[in-house]
Amino acid sequence: MSLFLTTVSVEEAIRAARTLATPLPSEELPLSAAYGRILAADIRADIDIPGFNRSSVDGYAVRSRDTAGASETMPAILGLSGHVAMGDSGYRNLLPDRCLYVPTGGAVPDGADAVVMVEHTESIGGDILVKKPAATGDNVVARGEDFRAGSVILSGGTRISPREIAALAATGTTTVPVVTRPRVGIVSTGNELIPVEDIPSGNQVRDSNSWMCGAFLIEQGCIPEYYGITGDDRTLLREVLGKALSRCNAVIVSGGSSKDDRDMTADLIREAGEVLVHGIALTPGKPTIIGRANGIPVLGLPGHPASAFVVLLVIARPLLSRMTGQKDQELVTKSFVLGENIPSARGREDYVRVRISEGKVYPEFGKSGLVNTLIRSDGLSRVPSGVEGLEEGDRVEVILW
Ligand code: AMP
Ligand code: MG
Secondary structure, eight states: OOSSOOOBOHHHHHHHHHHHOOOOOEEEEEGGGOTTOBBSSOEEOSSOBSSSOEESSSEEEEOGGGGTTOOSSSOEEEEEEEEOOTTOOOOOOOOTTEEEEEOTTOBOOTTOOEEEEGGGEEEETTEEEEOSOOOTTTTEEOTTSSBOTTOEEEOTTOBOOHHHHHHHHHTTOOEEEEEOOOEEEEEEEOTTEEOTTSOOOTTOEEOOHHHHHHHHHHHTTOEEEEEEEEOSOHHHHHHHHHHHHHHOSEEEEESOOSSSTTOOHHHHHHHTEEEEEEOBSEESOOSOEEEEETTEEEEEEOSSHHHHHHHIIIIIHHHHHHHHTOOOOOOOEEEEEESSOBOOOTTSEEEEEEEEETTEEEEOOOOTTOSHHHHHOSEEEEEOTTSSOBOTTOEEEEEEO
């Protein structure tokens, strides 16, 4: 067996990862619990919303043609027919040359097609002087203008933010169909790893990847399940992996993903399934495994924390979004001018941690085993595989943290 990994492009790796993911079933949740979840189906408006022509100001409902040519000096004089109270649905028909007081949110009566703001009127005796002409539709939210009965207001795959909650509430969606959250197991492997509460001695390293992966999974709408630390021991790892596979929808194994006689993750995946990718033309993140065991997707991350994070972002994210049912989303990037050269090798995609200072981007070079670059940097800049680095003054896209 070769000691070197055969790498595939980032694009191929993402494609492979996505083929492994199977969408999860949906569940129904009360509106109060739907925040942050992914809609499992399209949502339609039950009725026209608003269900009546609604005034958006305090003012007088008028027939706009009765106000034609009105001005400060030559106001239109309209007889006041009464007041509409909030919640009042007695849509009185407005007669010509008359008006009706309507508060903000009140129903505009039949016959009226506009509302003149109180500020543009004067009340004299039983009459209202309108000092500004109104056009059809002025200050009126028409019936069904917000949402038409039966129309799709939100499509399946949408992440439910407070804004979507408003739309769901407005359309009477008390029970929301959402995609079940995938349970994703996390296993950290390495003889040198110790729990975070312990103090390292000798060559020991605290397991930070389990917790980084867990937080990332929560961010992606998954439920992390922690399977702790396993030494570089084939039998133990097989046992823990088996347990995780039996309970989870996907498993992430951190560490032990390169080709080394201690790195048995790929072998164990192969025993229970297949390895689709072992090695990606990606820096950092080359020793990555994408496979399936017992029908469950398994991702093997390199142990170096910064490498692991890049693989989570670039490879795990598209795989997980297929499982969570979230619509494909490009990573949000922002364009900046590069303040310093970034060298890179052709044929691999580089994700460089960068810092932003005075509107310019600077690479935060540091070994991928260092956690400090993850918190010192503001984001990642991608150097495409076809170029030999980027030069000072180039415009670059930054995936901001
Ligand atoms: P490996 O991918 O197993 O060859 O590990 C590469 C480097 O990452 C080594 O220096 C490990 O000590 C470190 N490492 C591996 N797993 C973790 C982890 N869970 N948390 C922090 N560092 C780790
Ligand atoms: Mg290791």
